[in-house]
Amino acid sequence: MKILILGAGVLGTMTAYYLQKAGHEVEVLDSASDVAQGASYANGGIVHASEVMPWSQPGMPRKILSWLGNESAPVLVRYSVIPRIWRWGFHFLKNCSDHRFRNNTLANLRLALHSQQCFKEVRQELNLDYDLNTNGALKIFRKNESLDNAVSFNESMREFGMNSRALSPSECLQIEPALGESSEFLAGGIFFPDDEVGDSYKFTRGVANYCKRNGTVFRLNTDIVRLEHSQGKIERAITTRGSFSADRYVVALGARSPFLLRPLKIHVPIYPVKGVSITFPSDLWPNPARMATIDDELVYALVPLGNRVRIVGSAEITNYNTTPDETRCAAIVKNALSVFPDLKEPFNKAKPTLWAGLRPVTPTGTPLLGETPIPNLFLNTGHCHQGWTLSCGSAQIVADIVNEQRPKIDLEHLVLDS
Numbered sequence: 001m002k003i004l005i006l007g008a009g010v011l012g013t014m015t016a017y018y019l020q021k022a023g024h025e026v027e028v029l030d031s032a033s034d035v036a037q038g039a040s041y042a043n044g045g046i047v048h049a050s051e052v053m054p055w056s057q058p059g060m061p062r063k064i065l066s067w068l069g070n071e072s073a074p075v076l077v078r079y080s081v082i083p084r085i086w087r088w089g090f091h092f093l094k095n096c097s098d099h100r101f102r103n104n105t106l107a108n109l110r111l112a113l114h115s116q117q118c119f120k121e122v123r124q125e126l127n128l129d130y131d132l133n134t135n136g137a138l139k140i141f142r143k144n145e146s147l148d149n150a151v152s153f154n155e156s157m158r159e160f161g162m163n164s165r166a167l168s169p170s171e172c173l174q175i176e177p178a179l180g181e182s183s184e185f186l187a188g189g190i191f192f193p194d195d196e197v198g199d200s201y202k203f204t205r206g207v208a209n210y211c212k213r214n215g216t217v218f219r220l221n222t223d224i225v226r227l228e229h230s231q232g233k234i235e236r237a238i239t240t241r242g243s244f245s246a247d248r249y250v251v252a253l254g255a256r257s258p259f260l261l262r263p264l265k266i267h268v269p270i271y272p273v274k275g276v277s278i279t280f281p282s283d284l285w286p287n288p289a290r291m292a293t294i295d296d297e298l299v300y301a302l303v304p305l306g307n308r309v310r311i312v313g314s315a316e317i318t319n320y321n322t323t324p325d326e327t328r329c330a331a332i333v334k335n336a337l338s339v340f341p342d343l344k345e346p347f348n349k350a351k352p353t354l355w356a357g358l359r360p361v362t363p364t365g366t367p368l369l370g371e372t373p374i375p376n377l378f379l380n381t382g383h384c385h386q387g388w389t390l391s392c393g394s395a396q397i398v399a400d401i402v403n404e405q406r407p408k409i410d411l412e413h414l415v416l417d418s
């Protein structure tokens with residue numbers, strides 16, 4: 001069968017990998033000049049089953065309201081976009097109930113655990129160099145109440161496969177010496193031994209190169225303008241470089257997925273939520289971080305990536321603009337440096353690279369995998385803040401669905417509502 005993958009982010013490229021492996025003729029189309037130039041480029045790099053909780057969660061509406069208009073708040077909804085997102089926002093609010101939050105979290109967790117396994121298999125087969133760090137991840141807390149709530153939530157997820165260990169401040173310092181004296185101000189932490197870190201761009205590029213060597217065609221600099229359909233089937237993708245036909249089509253266009261689907265009357269509730277990252281060399285840091293640290297209260301992550309360090313965070317609803325906002329970058333750097341003071345000098349001496357990307361966020365906080373009302377059109381999109389984590393597993397599942405095979409996990413809450 002010939003299959004056209006629309007989008008060469010980490011989700012599209014991994015879908016190409018699994019479909020090629022299944023023996024299909026695969027072509028990938030993307031408007032950028034390289035793979036993984038959208039959200040998959042300089043994201044946090046953490047593969048974390050520990051962060052599968054959707055942002056639509058109890059307590060979030062109150063927090064978002066209290067942050068309105070605050071330029072350095074972790075989540076910022078720009079007033080100008082509110083009229084455009086009321087429908088998406090209404091569904092987001094609906095999904096903040098205890099019941100829906102739990103169901104959506106469990107669906108993501110199922111997929112994340114499957115994805116971790118797929119990551120291991122892909123690594124074994126392809127032997128990729130992508131700054132992999134398997135030291136786990138640490139979440140730190142300043143308030144006893146937040147720590148206690150998180151510990152009991154993680155305990156309740158243990159029977160479903162989430163692996164975590166609560167730590168005292170001195171245990172946090174033991175496993176992450178880079179915290180130094182900051183550990184004294186902590187209530188404690190939670191360690192997630194199965195989480196890992198790696199460069200999503202390097203990984204995607206490595207997989208794409210492997211696919212190319214094995215016959216997959218990547219047509220880059222190719223902007224997909226629309227999908228033409230007749231008699232209930234997609235016939236071709238019209239692009240700025242001609243039209244392309246296939247037996248089946250997979251949409252993996254990240255935050256831009258709705259644009260091609262809307263004219264087909266397929267409504268995918270995805271809205272872009274902008275985040276930023278700041279990356280700089282870590283060689284001047286005398287006591288560099290061993291693992292990813294996620295700060296529960298100040299809402300940023302500090303991630304060691306090979307010989308670099310990346311600070312990442314911010315959720316800004318501001319349409320499709322991808323210019324990194326300096327105020328928001330400065331706010332998360334300030335927060336990170338307040339916890340890792342030894343990093344101040346290396347940061348001041350370095351020329352940090354600022355980047356912004358658009359997370360494809362659904363109101364449920366779960367991705368959309370598999371079938372659409374058009375039988376030869378499939379989805380692998382809407383992975384929110386977890387697209388890197390869920391990439392290998394989602395692509396494996398979508399490839400099974402395209403191949404008319406039974407998916408390996410229960411897909412409840414992971415498909416488009418009919």
Ligand SMILES: Cc1cc2nc3c(=O)[nH]c(=O)nc-3n(C[C@H](O)[C@H](O)[C@H](O)COP(=O)(O)OP(=O)(O)OC[C@H]3O[C@@H](n4cnc5c(N)ncnc54)[C@H](O)[C@@H]3O)c2cc1C
Pocket residue numbers: 006007008009010011012029030031032035036037038039040041042043044045046047048222223224225252253254255256257274275276277312313356357358359360380381382383384385386387388389390
């Ligand atoms: C700041 C930040 C930090 C993050 N940290 C993490 C993390 O630590 N762990 C984690 O698991 N996830 C993280 N994420 C989320 C993750 O990066 C995304 O969920 C994931 O990259 C989405 O991948 P994608 O392939 O769906 O989209 P993208 O990578 O955006 O790819 C979509 C592709 O479609 C192409 N495209 C779109 N429209 C068209 C068109 N009309 N024609 C042709 N091509 C088109 C684009 O060029 C792009 O290449 C983070 C995201 C951000 C922004």
